Amino acid sequence: MDAGAMELTQSIQLISKSHSNRRKLIQRIGFSLIFLSLLISIFFLFIIVIFIAIRGAGVINWEFLTAMPRKSMTAGGILPAILGTFYLSVGAVIFALPLGILAAIYLNEYAGENLLVRIIKMGINNLAGVPSIVFGLFGLAIFVKFFGFGVSTLSGALTLAIMILPVIISTTAEALKSIPDSFREAGYGVGATKWQIIRGIILPAALPGILTGTILGIGRAAGETAPILFTAATFFSRKLPGSVMDEVLALPYHIYALMTEGTHPESQVPIAYGTALVLLILVLGLDLVAIVIRTRSRKKKLW
Amino acid sequence: MVNTSGNNKLSVHEAAHFENNGRIMIEDLNVHFGSNHVLIDVTFPIKANSITAIIGPSGCGKSTFIRCLDRMNDIIPSARVTGKIILDGVDIYDPSYEPYELRKKVGMVFQKPNPFPKSIYENLAFGLRIHGIRNKDMIEKRVVEALNAAALWDEVKDRLHESAFSLSGGQQQRLCIARTLAIEPEVILFDEPCSALDPISTGKIEDLMVRLKEKYTIAIVTHNMQQAARISDFTGFLYLGKLIEYGETKKLFTAPKDKLTENYITGRFG
Numbered sequence: 342m343d344a345g346a347m348e349l350t351q352s353i354q355l356i357s358k359s360h361s362n363r364r365k366l367i368q369r370i371g372f373s374l375i376f377l378s379l380l381i382s383i384f385f386l387f388i389i390v391i392f393i394a395i396r397g398a399g400v401i402n403w404e405f406l407t408a409m410p411r412k413s414m415t416a417g418g419i420l421p422a423i424l425g426t427f428y429l430s431v432g433a434v435i436f437a438l439p440l441g442i443l444a445a446i447y448l449n450e451y452a453g454e455n456l457l458v459r460i461i462k463m464g465i466n467n468l469a470g471v472p473s474i475v476f477g478l479f480g481l482a483i484f485v486k487f488f489g490f491g492v493s494t495l496s497g498a499l500t501l502a503i504m505i506l507p508v509i510i511s512t513t514a515e516a517l518k519s520i521p522d523s524f525r526e527a528g529y530g531v532g533a534t535k536w537q538i539i540r541g542i543i544l545p546a547a548l549p550g551i552l553t554g555t556i557l558g559i560g561r562a563a564g565e566t567a568p569i570l571f572t573a574a575t576f577f578s579r580k581l582p583g584s585v586m587d588e589v590l591a592l593p594y595h596i597y598a599l600m601t602e603g604t605h606p607e608s609q610v611p612i613a614y615g616t617a618l619v620l621l622i623l624v625l626g627l628d629l630v631a632i633v634i635r636t637r638s639r640k641k642k643l644w
Numbered sequence: 645m646v647n648t649s650g651n652n653k654l655s656v657h658e659a660a661h662f663e664n665n666g667r668i669m670i671e672d673l674n675v676h677f678g679s680n681h682v683l684i685d686v687t688f689p690i691k692a693n694s695i696t697a698i699i700g701p702s703g704c705g706k707s708t709f710i711r712c713l714d715r716m717n718d719i720i721p722s723a724r725v726t727g728k729i730i731l732d733g734v735d736i737y738d739p740s741y742e743p744y745e746l747r748k749k750v751g752m753v754f755q756k757p758n759p760f761p762k763s764i765y766e767n768l769a770f771g772l773r774i775h776g777i778r779n780k781d782m783i784e785k786r787v788v789e790a791l792n793a794a795a796l797w798d799e800v801k802d803r804l805h806e807s808a809f810s811l812s813g814g815q816q817q818r819l820c821i822a823r824t825l826a827i828e829p830e831v832i833l834f835d836e837p838c839s840a841l842d843p844i845s846t847g848k849i850e851d852l853m854v855r856l857k858e859k860y861t862i863a864i865v866t867h868n869m870q871q872a873a874r875i876s877d878f879t880g881f882l883y884l885g886k887l888i889e890y891g892e893t894k895k896l897f898t899a900p901k902d903k904l905t906e907n908y909i910t911g912r913f914g
Contacts, residue, residue, distance in 0.1 A: 453721065523758040527820070529719060530754065531771035531827055532747035541770055546761045 390621070397618030400611045406619070414577065414599060415608040419616050421581050425494070425589030426623060428582065429573060430562040432498025433505055438555060440502075441509030448510070449517040450539055462514075469507035474567035476504040481571040495585040497573020504568050505558035512557065516550025517543060549635045556631040563624045566593040576602060592620040666730075667692035667861045668713065668831065673727035675708055675717065681885060682708050686727075688880050688890040690831075695853060695862045697876035697893065699869055701913065704882040706865045707755075710833050713863060714750040715743045731831070748775055750831040751824035756840050757816035759808035759823070764800050767808050767819055768826040775827055786826050794822035795852055814845025821852065832856065834864040838871065850875050869909055873897050881905045 408418030452458045480500025490496040520543050528538035544551075566574075574594040582589045599613040666689025675683040683705045690696045690713075698706045708717065715736060717723040728735045736746050759767050768787040777783055787804075791797040796818045800811070808819055817837060824832055834853065838846040853862060854875055866872050872879055873893060880890040881904075889896060889905040900906040907913055 523754070523756060524760060526716070526719075526754060527758040527760060527823075529716060530714070530747060530752040531774070531823060532744045533771075533774045534744055537774045541774065542760050542762075 393614060393617050393621060396611070396614035397616070400615035401618060405612075405615060409579070409581075410577070413605075414603055414612065415605045419590075419592070419595060419612070419619065421578055422590040422592045422595040422616065423619060423623065424581060425574070425591040426563050426593070426620065428494050428585075428589060429497050429501055429569060429591055430559050430627065432494060432585070433501035433562040434555060434559055436499060436502035437506045437509050437558060441506050441554070441558075442513050442551060444506075445510045445513035445517060446539060446544075449514045450535070450543070465507045465510050469511060472567070473504060473565045474570070476500055477568040477570050477572060479503070480568060485572055491586065492571070492573060492575070492588045493586045494573055494582055494589050497569040497589070497591075498585075500568045500572045501562040501565065504565065505562050508558050508561065509551075509554045512554025513547070513551045516547040516554070519550065520546050545638075549639050552631045552635045552638075556628050556635075559627045559631070560624050563627065564593055564620065566591075566597055569594060592616055592623070596620070666690060667732070668863075669728070669730040670712075671728040671730065673709070673712060673725070673729065675705070675712060675726075676724040677708075677720070678722045683712075684885045686882070686885075686887045688887055690861060690863050691878060692861045693857055693859075694877040695857050695864060695875055696878045696880065697872035698863065698865045698880050698882060699867070699872050699908075700882035701908065702867065705885045706867075706882050707835055709882065710752075710835050710863060710865045713831070713833055714747050714752050716747075716752065718743055748827055749829055750833060751827065751829035752833045752835065753817070753820050753824055753837045755836040757813055757820055759811075759816050759819050762808060763805045764808050764811070764819060765804040768823050771823055771827045786828075790822040790826035793825050793856075794818045795848065796822055812845070814841050814848060817841060817845065817849060818852065821849070825856075829860070831861040831863070834862065834866075836865050836867065839867070846871075869897075881908060883908070 405418045406423065407420050409420060411417030448458065448462065452461075477500065480496055480503070484490045484496035484499050485492055488496075490499075524542050524546065525538055528542050533541065569591055573589055574591045575588040576590075576594075576598045578588065578590055596613045596616050599609045599616065603609050668690040670689070671687050673683055673686040674681070686709065698709060700706045711717045712725055712729060713736075717725060725737060727737075729737060731746075731750070734741065736750075760770060762770065765787055768790055769783050772783050772786055777786070788797065791800060796815060799815060800819075803810070808816060811819060817840075821832075821837075838849055841849065850871065853864065856862060857877075864872075864876065876893045878891065879893045879896045881888045881896070881900075881902075883904055889900060889902045891901075896905065897909055900909060
């Protein structure tokens with residue numbers, strides 16, 4: 342190789358080296374930014390949990406969890422609020438889950454593709470974003486007044502059910518859509534009817550995805566205040582709810598009540614944080630059940 | 645009948661001859677997908693206890709054709725099928741013919757192995773249950789028989805309750821064959837069953853098909869001409885939606901009547 346060629350090779354190597362350094366640098370900056378975003382997000386989540394845990398842990402004891410509130414909510418426990426939130430969110434899921442799953446099956450497996458179906462799907466997605474107070478007003482008009490259920494667990498659960506319905510429908514439809522068509526074809530191939538394929542193959546395979554929707558639904562139902570404001574919740578009650586027609590205390594509403602009503606903030610604020618901590622644990626606990634079911638059904642099959 | 649569309653129709657004499665031997669008679673089959681005319685006036689027989697291969701270049705309509713035989717195209721909304729497919733003297737496209745009953749009689753093995761997301765055992769048991777077999781011993785007996793018939797039993801007998809997806813691709817395809825055999829069909833359709841498999845797995849499936857023809861009527865779509873030549877008794881050559889030539893495999897591959905057929909099997913296009 343002559344000297345000229347050598348020089349050329351060297352300068353090309355030099356250029357490509359500086360180019361590769363630049364690319365490495367950009368990559369490093371990119372990764373750092375992504376990692377930083379993750380850190381910041383997690384940081385705030387942790388801070389919230391830790392903050393509530395520290396503020397709330399002090400008041401939590403056996404009595405707090407199992408007793409009725411006393412002395413205008415400045416002492417005693419929050420049992421009725423725990424039960425109320427539990428009834429409301431479980432009730433909401435009982436109404437919304439079958440309805441939502443069946444609606445999603447219809448949309449995804451039967452409805453086909455046309456303008457009406459597209460509008461309905463878009464409508465469902467938009468409903469998920471409607472402010473919850475709107476659902477509260479709707480529940481008041483329909484369930485409390487029109488159907489005459491009054492301010493009751495039933496009205497609240499139904500209102501919450503309607504609120505979480507879009508979440509359950511869209512996650513279920515998404516789960517059904519992710520099942521490969523080859524399974525459906527294989528089902529037809531052995532002479533199954535459409536319904537046999539849906540029931541025997543598609544639904545079991547989509548179960549993990551459906552449970553994800555349920556998890557999101559439960560979390561939202563348990564945490565919302567606005568939908569139960571006019572339909573189910575009460576500031577105070579001397580007794581535990583005896584039937585679905587009784588009004589109930591609920592954890593999020595109880596926090597609101599503690600912070601806005603009453604004249605003894607020094608004893609009420611810690612109880613509010615304790616209540617917030619219980620709400621957090623309750624939601625996580627409900628989620629955990631669904632997560633366990635999901636993990637177990639996922640382990641069984643993979644494709 | 646005036647023959648207007650080239651070589652794709654059998655002469656009256658030939659048709660009469662095959663009518664006696666054909667297990668399935670395809671008559672003037674036309675398929676449209678929307679405005680696409682995918683199959684044009686296809687007429688030929690599929691004989692009992694033999695393997696009929698359908699060959700042709702990609703896009704010639706051979707998969708569409710085989711999917712007509714168990715009315716699988718019914719599930720595609722834009723598909724329109726006209727003409728007749730006579731199975732055991734009855735037109736399967738007659739509106740009173742229930743496709744679910746047809747598919748019990750005419751099983752299909754697909755291009756890509758597509759076991760259900762269930763255990764090996766359940767893959768076979770599902771088909772039996774949907775056809776009303778509830779007795780557990782009966783189901784077990786049929787599952788074992790079918791796995792044996794598909795030459796898979798020895799490989800899976802200790803892991804029947806593991807996921808079907810733990811099997812290799814070739815084993816999955818034999819599982820799909822076993823799944824088809826379990827519901828005791830009379831006709832089995834293979835839609836390029838080996839195109840996703842390695843040569844060893846392909847060999848096993850081919851051996852299996854040759855053994856199965858003693859009991860079943862078999863049709864196979866393949867783009868692999870060697871495969872058609874190796875295992876089939878009769879061959880139909882489809883090109884641009886038309887049946888160019890049909891005949892005994894030996895004759896078709898050694899002395900094709902049509903220039904197009906000759907060009908295709910000698911690899912001049914494909």
